[in-house]
Amino acid sequence: QVQLVESGGGLVEAGGSLRVSCAASGRTFSRYAMGWFRQAPGKEREFVAAITRSGGRAYYADSVKGRFTISRDNAKNTVYLQLNSLKSEDTAVYYCAASSDSSPPVIIGQYNYWGQGTQVTVSS
Numbered sequence: 001q002v003q004l005v006e007s008g009g010g011l012v013e014a015g016g017s018l019r020v021s022c023a024a025s026g027r028t029f030s031r032y033a034m035g036w037f038r039q040a041p042g043k044e045r046e047f048v049a050a051i052t053r054s055g056g057r058a059y060y061a062d063s064v065k066g067r068f069t070i071s072r073d074n075a076k077n078t079v080y081l082q083l084n085s086l087k088s089e090d091t092a093v094y095y096c097a098a099s100s101d102s103s104p105p106v107i108i109g110q111y112n113y114w115g116q117g118t119q120v121t122v123s124s
Contacts (some may be wrong), residue, residue, distance in 0.1 A: 009118030
């Protein structure tokens with residue numbers, strides 16, 4: 001069992017930056033690939049970014065590539081998402097998730113555990 005708690009969301013102006021974090025419980029954090037997803041009002045939850053167990057490889061949605069960076073610190077059981085050059089369309093609830101799947105973790109169905117989400121609002 002893995003429990004995930006996101007933090008760091010908030011209100012930011014367009015063009016600004018924000019970093020959201022996700023702290024995981026347990027001693028098996030490094031066994032999971034980690035991902036970030038987001039869900040805007042009236043829309044389906046969508047993939048944003050993911051990182052492999054070791055942190056050696058990252059994956060990004062085309063809409064955030066070059067602007068967002070995912071990273072992890074296995075010693076701190078934490079995964080981060082740095083959001084730069086924010087746009088109004090980035091406004092959403094951001095969720096972190098853990099996947100025990102060995103395949104590239106880019107599909108929502110691959111994830112076993114989810115956090116409660118943190119709101120990111122970008123004002124234009």
